[in-house]
Amino acid sequence: KAGVTQTPRYLIKTRGQQVTLSCSPISGHRSVSWYQQTPGQGLQFLFEYFSETQRNKGNFPGRFSGRQFSNSRSEMNVSTLELGDSALYLCASRAPAGESTGELFFGEGSRLTVL
Amino acid sequence: TQLLEQSPQFLSIQEGENLTVYCNSSSVFSSLQWYRQEPGEGPVLLVTVVTGGEVKKLKRLTFQFGDARKDSSLHITAAQPGDTGLYLCAGRTDSWGKLQFGAGTQVVVTP
Numbered sequence: 001k002a003g004v005t006q007t008p009r010y011l012i013k014t015r016g017q018q019v020t021l022s023c024s025p026i027s028g029h030r031s032v033s034w035y036q037q038t039p040g041q042g043l044q045f046l047f048e049y050f051s052e053t054q055r056n057k058g059n060f061p062g063r064f065s066g067r068q069f070s071n072s073r074s075e076m077n078v079s080t081l082e083l084g085d086s087a088l089y090l091c092a093s094r095a096p097a098g099e100s101t102g103e104l105f106f107g108e109g110s111r112l113t114v115l
Numbered sequence: 116t117q118l119l120e121q122s123p124q125f126l127s128i129q130e131g132e133n134l135t136v137y138c139n140s141s142s143v144f145s146s147l148q149w150y151r152q153e154p155g156e157g158p159v160l161l162v163t164v165v166t167g168g169e170v171k172k173l174k175r176l177t178f179q180f181g182d183a184r185k186d187s188s189l190h191i192t193a194a195q196p197g198d199t200g201l202y203l204c205a206g207r208t209d210s211w212g213k214l215q216f217g218a219g220t221q222v223v224v225t226p
Contacts, residue, residue, distance in 0.1 A: 004157070033214070042218030043158075043203065056213040090157050102146055102207065104214060106157025 002027065004107035006091050012113045018079040021110045025072050025093030031055075032074040033104060034066060037088040046089075049074055078112075086114045118142060119204055119217035127223045131193050136220045138204035139186045145209050147180055147187050152201040152219070161189075194224045 005024040013019050025032050033056075034046040045058035049068035066076040072093075078085055088111050092104035122137045138147070146165045150158035162171050164180035164187065171178045175198075177190040191198055205216040 035216070040218075043205075043216035045213045045215055048213055055211070058213070092157070097211075102148065102163055102210070102214075103160045104158075106159070108155065108157055 004091055004093050004105050006089075006107035006110050008110060009108065010111050010113075012115060013081050014115050015081055015083060017081050018077060019081060019112060020075055020077045021089055021091075021112075023074045023076075023091030023093075023107060025074070025091075026095075026105055029093035029095055029105070030072050031094040031096075032068055032072065033092045033094070034074070034076050035090045035092070036060075037090055037109070038086075043090065046076065081114045083114050086112060088112075118215045119206055121202075121204055121217035121220050123220060124218070125221045125223075127225070128194055130195055130224055130226050134191050134194055134222065136189045136202050136204075136222070137186070138188065138217055140206065141185065142206070142208060143184050144206035145184075145212075147184070147204060147206045148214070149178055149187070149189055150203045150205060150216075152203060153199075158201075158203055191222075194222075196224050196226055198222060199224050 007022045031050045033048040035043040037043045047066050048056040052068045063079045068074045088109040090109045092106045120139045148163045149161045152158040162178045167182045167184045169180045175192045179188045201219045201221050203216050203219045205214050207214050
């Protein structure tokens with residue numbers, strides 16, 4: 001089985017721009033979570049989607065949004081970028097209930113640099 | 116503030132030494148997980164603990180879940196350079212709740 005795939009791996013934006021990141025979960029996984037990782041804060045939970053519905057949400061401003069498609073692929077969008085948004089954005093998928101041990105399977109991340 | 120506090124933040128030891136990483140919270144967790152992350156990669160699950168007082172061993176790694184399910188520890192015996200990485204604890208307060216992570220402990224094992 002292919003793992004979680006995130007694109008792009010690296011990107012550079014300037015303040016005020018917006019960015020869209022993409023995540024393809026493991027085949028059969030319908031739950032997708034997004035995290036922001038920075039050296040000082042560790043992994044901060046952004047949101048989780050299941051069957052195209054946002055199930056959980058972290059404490060991030062409204063500039064951070066996401067969605068999930070019928071094929072379970074997910075995107076997250078950050079608008080009006082700020083310098084502090086520079087981070088590694090990680091996507092993770094989870095096996096369906098009944099199969100799941102609670103383990104999250106992570107992609108390699110999208111590293112965003114805001115100049 | 117982090118829901119899960121990990122200590123120490125950084126640990127540098129020589130090959131063959133032992134080390135312990137701690138993960139503490141004031142919240143009760145239904146389950147707690149430990150992940151290891153290496154540079155350029157996403158975190159990978161090491162273990163899940165669900166029962167208070169539970170101890171799990173994975174080769175030279177020993178994981179313990181506190182009796183009250185609020186804290187956990189990871190002990191590595193005779194550390195090797197391959198153990199180098201960022202160790203992250205993560206907990207859920209219910210089965211399908213969000214998984215929240217600590218800030219991580221960077222472990223460096225030198226030959």
